[in-house]
Amino acid sequence: MKIDVLIPAIDKDLGTLPHVIDAVRRHVQHPIGRIYVVSPESERIRNVCKRKGCTFVNERRVLPITKRDIRYSSKRWERSGWLYQQLLKLGGTSVVSQRHYLVVDADTVFIRPHRFLSEGKTTFYRRSWSQPEYFVTYRKLMGERAKARRSFVSHYMLFDKAQVSAMKRRIEARHGTRWYKAIIRSINKKKQFGFSEYETYGNYLYARHPGRVVMKSALNKSLLTRFGSLSDARIRKLAKSYRSLSFHQRKGYAK
16 A cells, blocks of 8 residues: 655754654555655755655644644653644644654664554554553543553554544544644643653554554664765664664754
């Protein structure tokens, strides 16, 4: 089945973004329609898109709000942009053409093959731990407890436009406002990790179609170096134990 790909990015991701795109084309075992890079207006990111044959999407086309409309910070940390990118991923239904779209974080590079759809089932790559506050917010949004025993949080996920749209309609009906406003209002702003788009969508789908969900270990490795500094031999060695590599830059979270 053909899928689209959506990658939210900002200028700080320029070091990994080209590698993320290349790895998607190399390791995603589905025909790919279009790769959309969602970003604030950036000539540098536009140039990467042109060079890599991707579609640049100004984030203002995806949501009627911006990061400035979100106040999610404390004296020690700033998470407004982090939350805004999660909302952009759910808002991707208005951008992509295919029914299914793969969201990939702009700091995570696949190093092994990935398949996300098989025999009507969606594969989610999960980890064994999560943030308790994610489930508190999920219950506020949905009026139900999360049912999955494993965490859906990873750095990439396949979304079904029809299911995402149904989830957003449920949120709007329950809260009487637009889905993104309901999410922002449901978060405990005193908690640094108050919402997860992956945990929310994964648990929503699992609660309604448990037989259509397959869970595999993400086997993700975070590194402090740059992807471009890794030799082919080093990547092959890492691929024996891991499926993907992440190169997080956490400085933007702290004040």
